[in-house]
Amino acid sequence: MADALLAVEGVTKRFGGFLALNQVSIAVKPGERFGLIGPNGSGKTTLINCVSGALRIDGGRIVFDGRDITSMPAHRRTRLGIVRSFQIPKPFSSMTVLENLGIPLENAAHGRGADGVDAMEILEAIGLAAKAHLRPAGLTQIEMRKLELARAMAARPKLLISDEAMAGLSSAEVDDILAILLRLNAQGITIIMIEHIMRAVMRFSQRIVVLDAGERIAEGTPDEVVRNPAVEKAYLGE
Amino acid sequence: MRRAGWPLLIGVAVVVVGIAIASLRANPYLYFAGYVILQYIVIATAWNILGGYAGYVNFGTPAFFALGAYTAVFLIRSVKPPLPVLMLAGGLVAGLLGLGIGYLTLRLRGVFFSIATLALSVVLQTVMVNWEYVGGSRGLSVIRPSGPPFGNYVVFLFTIMVALAVFAVLVARFIERSWIGRGLSALRDNEEAAECMGVPTLRLKLFATTVSGFLLGLAGAPFPYYVTFIEPNSAFALDYAVNALAMPMIGGTTSWIGPVIGAVLLGSAQQLATVTISSELSLLIVGVVLVGFVVVAPEGILGLIRRLRGR
Numbered sequence: 001m002a003d004a005l006l007a008v009e010g011v012t013k014r015f016g017g018f019l020a021l022n023q024v025s026i027a028v029k030p031g032e033r034f035g036l037i038g039p040n041g042s043g044k045t046t047l048i049n050c051v052s053g054a055l056r057i058d059g060g061r062i063v064f065d066g067r068d069i070t071s072m073p074a075h076r077r078t079r080l081g082i083v084r085s086f087q088i089p090k091p092f093s094s095m096t097v098l099e100n101l102g103i104p105l106e107n108a109a110h111g112r113g114a115d116g117v118d119a120m121e122i123l124e125a126i127g128l129a130a131k132a133h134l135r136p137a138g139l140t141q142i143e144m145r146k147l148e149l150a151r152a153m154a155a156r157p158k159l160l161i162s163d164e165a166m167a168g169l170s171s172a173e174v175d176d177i178l179a180i181l182l183r184l185n186a187q188g189i190t191i192i193m194i195e196h197i198m199r200a201v202m203r204f205s206q207r208i209v210v211l212d213a214g215e216r217i218a219e220g221t222p223d224e225v226v227r228n229p230a231v232e233k234a235y236l237g238e
Numbered sequence: 239m240r241r242a243g244w245p246l247l248i249g250v251a252v253v254v255v256g257i258a259i260a261s262l263r264a265n266p267y268l269y270f271a272g273y274v275i276l277q278y279i280v281i282a283t284a285w286n287i288l289g290g291y292a293g294y295v296n297f298g299t300p301a302f303f304a305l306g307a308y309t310a311v312f313l314i315r316s317v318k319p320p321l322p323v324l325m326l327a328g329g330l331v332a333g334l335l336g337l338g339i340g341y342l343t344l345r346l347r348g349v350f351f352s353i354a355t356l357a358l359s360v361v362l363q364t365v366m367v368n369w370e371y372v373g374g375s376r377g378l379s380v381i382r383p384s385g386p387p388f389g390n391y392v393v394f395l396f397t398i399m400v401a402l403a404v405f406a407v408l409v410a411r412f413i414e415r416s417w418i419g420r421g422l423s424a425l426r427d428n429e430e431a432a433e434c435m436g437v438p439t440l441r442l443k444l445f446a447t448t449v450s451g452f453l454l455g456l457a458g459a460p461f462p463y464y465v466t467f468i469e470p471n472s473a474f475a476l477d478y479a480v481n482a483l484a485m486p487m488i489g490g491t492t493s494w495i496g497p498v499i500g501a502v503l504l505g506s507a508q509q510l511a512t513v514t515i516s517s518e519l520s521l522l523i524v525g526v527v528l529v530g531f532v533v534v535a536p537e538g539i540l541g542l543i544r545r546l547r548g549r
Contacts, residue, residue: 079436
């Protein structure tokens with residue numbers, strides 16, 4: 001697909017004898033809200049690790065913004081605009097919240113999207129400004145998730161990959177994060193959401209791809225996907 | 239530029255003071271002991287660039303130090319170039335070893351990296367034990383060049399070490415305050431997250447291991463002239479591995495001043511104990527102090543000060 005921002009083409013990933021991803025293809029359009037779901041162990045996070053560059057793929061190719069990034073190291077992909085947040089927050093614990101944002105601002109964002117947005121503005125937008133000078137150890141769970149997102153934002157992403165940013169949060173907190181992601185999307189950032197909380201991912205996504213056992217089993221709008229018998233089988237069994 | 243110039247000026251001032259002290263012609267032992275303490279400032283500072291800033295704990299300090307020393311010995315035996323050339327060569331060879339160690343960090347992290355560096359030291363010592371040209375296991379007497387530029391040779395070496403210590407500290411301080419230092423602390427906190435936030439982690443790690451190795455080799459190169467006799471057991475002494483790690487830990491690893499504080503305190507205590515009680519006691523002191531600090535003040539003296547100031 002030539003107009004895709006991110007095109008994953010026939011990607012295969014093995015861990016020893018285990019086939020984690022088998023010829024998976026997805027195409028994410030610019031500005032899209034894209035959902036990636038599947039049962040535990042279906043390969044969602046592996047796929048994201050391949051896209052972000054943490055893992056090298058064994059077959060296929062990955063194209064971002066018209067460039068083949070298949071063998072590009074992770075930090076250069078970030079500089080191109082693919083930024084991810086982690087399922088388990090991984091803050092820089094020796095730095096304050098503000099300094100945490102300084103790392104991507106300094107290493108990834110310079111020379112691109114120079115819209116003058118600085119770390120403090122990002123923190124204000126996400127509701128962490130009051131905690132700017134605290135260490136991450138002093139944050140609550142939801143604040144930690146917000147820090148993950150804020151730090152990702154500081155890298156000035158074109159494509160934000162949100163890996164289970166809401167797992168373990170209360171319903172009100174889920175709404176909070178969801179609102180932030182929708183706002184970011186409205187600013188023009190393409191978002192891939194990986195999520196187990198169906199309510200959130202169904203409401204958020206314009207299009208959803210379902211993975212099961214390393215294979216793509218379905219694609220469509222949220223409504224189409226939930227009515228798909230293959231998806232039902234993957235989640236509930238025969 | 240004006241702000242960047244200050245530390246340089248202070249550094250030059252320290253060197254001038256060093257030269258002034260050298261021209262005092264005090265008790266020769268003071269220069270002898272002072273050299274060791276200054277050498278430890280270099281070693282602790284170099285170790286801290288990798289161990290403190292980047293969080294890769296190097297147990298193989300003796301390998302780099304001795305490589306600098308043995309590079310010097312090899313050159314003294316073969317072409318006998320002037321001391322600055324010896325030091326540059328020692329630094330470069332050890333820096334190259336550092337670069338190699340840097341590639342190890344691709345696969346080895348945490349304690350496994352530390353074990354590998356320890357093994358490196360053992361391997362290198364075995365090589366030197368079996369290399370007759372540089373003295374082998376019996377060692378080799380090194381004759382100092384006649385007529386140092388000023389004073390006697392120990393005083394001259396003392397002055398060189400002052401300059402080297404200043405250089406090492408300036409390098410460490412520059413790294414700490416630049417994007418490199420911030421990138422290193424990001425990867426120390428979480429390497430995966432740092433890489434995903436655009437930090438070129440591999441390049442920074444290679445930089446840290448190379449610079450650290452270079453400085454350690456630089457410190458080791460004048461060693462043969464200092465002791466006038468080189469043999470593997472003293473060049474690869476456990477003292478270097480333990481002190482290189484203990485001094486920054488005691489001073490504080492997060493800032494350039496930490497290793498300096500640690501080296502001055504521990505180095506002086508060791509020299510004092512060596513003279514007054516016994517030379518065997520010095521390592522025991524390090525051990526006891528290190529254990530004490532790990533328990534009471536894990537962030538070193540700097541951390542202790544920060545805590546006492548409140549917060």
